[in-house]
Amino acid sequence: MRLVFHIFALVVGLIGAASANSDYLLLQSTTSTQNSGLYDYLLPKFTEDTGIEVRVVAVGTGQAIRNAVQGDADVLLVHAKAQEEEFVAQGYGIERFDLMYNDFVFIGSESDPAGLQGASDLEDALQRLRDSQIRFVSRGDDSGTHTKELLLWDGRLPARPYYIETGSGMGATLRTTLEMQGYTLSDRATWLAYGNKRDGKIVFEDNAQLYNQYGIIAVNPKIHPHVKTDAAKTLIEWLLSERGQTLIASFQKNGTQLFFPNARR
Structure with missing residues (x-):
């Protein structure tokens, strides 16, 4: 070699x-x-x-x-x-x-009102998001992250108005998520490099389906x-x-x- x-x-x-x-x-x-x-x-x-x-x-x-x-x-x-x-x-x-x-992670507020940290698996985490009536913020921009997110939802998106599309990049979507005290899907690298995390944190991770x-x-x-x-x-x-x-x-x-x-x- x-x-x-x-x-x-x-x-x-x-x-x-x-x-x-x-x-x-x-x-x-x-x-x-x-x-x-x-x-x-x-x-x-x-x-x-x-x-x-x-x-x-x-x-x-x-x-x-x-x-x-x-x-x-x-x-x-x-x-x-x-x-x-x-x-x-x-x-x-x-x-x-x-x-x-690397991998994708779900980002939410410190209080984690939908309880994703207690989810037993990915499907449980997604169902908690659907049931929570807490805003989920999607990039909505045909990015790789957006493509992955739609694949995970498998057509069963949270009801509007709780599902919000920014049409923006990951940084702007993270900012909107944190301002709204909502949830989003991010690649781990962007989250770790993101400067203004406020009270946001990773609330669900380490799942094989989140491979990137x-x-x-x-x-x-x-x-x-x-x-x-x-x-x-x-x-x-x-x-x-x-x-x-x-x-x-x-x-x-x-x-x-x-x-x-x-x-x-």
Whole structure:
């Protein structure tokens, strides 16, 4: 593995030298990874290793995929596996790779009026939310988090007006939730990185159904010939390499690891 990595590092160095003066690489990704601070930590190291600058467009997963379909991306890094696989199946992406994972958590107030902390399992937690007549705040923005939330509800949403859609990113949705003393679903990384927690806390977690896988895909130059395929592949190989995976594992907030690398090639 070490020899392979050294060979890869040499190849990256050669590509990086050729790319140092080229245009930037465009990464369409999610607000969760951006808000966590992961890119501020990782991408300068990638640029240092390769000479390739990466610029991130952070939106919901659904919008990131739509942007990539339109050719407004060289690389896509999101967390809605079924949609990612469809993106590749339709020819817009070359190949999808697992990159890392974390999990989703339910956020509520310290008083936890719906009693989620006492829930025996996920279905019990969801039923308590339906029965509580306490506001549940959804992102409602076609993001990976919103997609996951709808999958968990399985069509049995809380009655309106207790189900509220912000149409916003995770940070704004958390703020609205805390102001309303309600509940929401968040990826763990964004919650840990969120600055103004007030009396909010994690009230339900550690359930296998809350698993949150991230994937990475290079946009297909056969569909969009303008994309920077060599640089995109270099970024993907770097993130999947021993160095990239080690850096992902070492990224923390307040002593807590936010993402867990699980690249398989």
